[in-house]
Amino acid sequence: LAKTTQPISMDSYEGQEVNITCSHNNIATNDYITWYQQFPSQGPRFIIQGYKTKVTNEVASLFIPADRKSSTLSLPRVSLSDTAVYYCLVGDRAGANNLFFGTGTRLTVIP
Amino acid sequence: DTGVSQDPRHKITKRGQNVTFRCDPISEHNRLYWYRQTLGQGPEFLTYFQNEAQLEKSRLLSDRFSAERPKGSFSTLEIQRTEQGDSAMYLCASSPLKAGGGTEAFFGQGTRLTVV
Numbered sequence: 447l448a449k450t451t452q453p454i455s456m457d458s459y460e461g462q463e464v465n466i467t468c469s470h471n472n473i474a475t476n477d478y479i480t481w482y483q484q485f486p487s488q489g490p491r492f493i494i495q496g497y498k499t500k501v502t503n504e505v506a507s508l509f510i511p512a513d514r515k516s517s518t519l520s521l522p523r524v525s526l527s528d529t530a531v532y533y534c535l536v537g538d539r540a541g542a543n544n545l546f547f548g549t550g551t552r553l554t555v556i557p
Numbered sequence: 558d559t560g561v562s563q564d565p566r567h568k569i570t571k572r573g574q575n576v577t578f579r580c581d582p583i584s585e586h587n588r589l590y591w592y593r594q595t596l597g598q599g600p601e602f603l604t605y606f607q608n609e610a611q612l613e614k615s616r617l618l619s620d621r622f623s624a625e626r627p628k629g630s631f632s633t634l635e636i637q638r639t640e641q642g643d644s645a646m647y648l649c650a651s652s653p654l655k656a657g658g659g660t661e662a663f664f665g666q667g668t669r670l671t672v673v
Contacts, residue, residue: 547599
């Protein structure tokens with residue numbers, strides 16, 4: 447099982463870029479890296495997923511170095527509505543990538 | 558609404574009673590997951606199905622918990638002889654089966670259980 451480690455919390459001012467790094471030293475060859483966002487009293491919501499290098503969508507970018515032992519979620523120009531908990535997941539077998547959440551990173555955006 | 562639906566949204570029960578929750582996944586999704594989440598913690602994996610087959614079950618799940626997905630569509634999670642420690646948000650998620658791995662899960666709004 448590839449365990450993930452993230453900072454417990456982060457603060458950022460509105461309009462800044464936020465980078466949240468996740469360590470996954472035991473990532474396996476078939477594992478994908480997935481990030482979810484969760485607001486209070488709601489289920490997690492998928493943000494982005496990648497295998498290697500860089501992935502970008504309308505919400506975020508995901509940077510994965512060549513050794514894949516870490517990944518960085520980048521949120522451009524955050525707003526107050528980005529205040530949430532962000533989870534990094536690494537699948538422990540091909541296809542079943544959504545099993546194990548850690549404690550996540552609580553991001554607080556300050557006006 | 559074509560998202561994941563959970564019922565009920567809230568449940569209050571007395572200790573020792575049995576409760577059952579229902580999850581309706583997105584219709585074309587083969588995989589269905591159950592999680593439990595307590596305040597300040599990330600979702601804790603309970604079990605997951607691929608179609609009607611229960612492929613994995615957490616070792617932390619006691620024998621009082623059972624889940625079914627009889628026809629590979631909706632799923633139920635039953636907790637027998639509830640205890641106060643069972644109070645939590647129970648989340649269901651579904652995802653499509655994607656060749657080669659890598660797929661996103663869609664979560665429901667959850668069922669909040671309070672055992673008094």
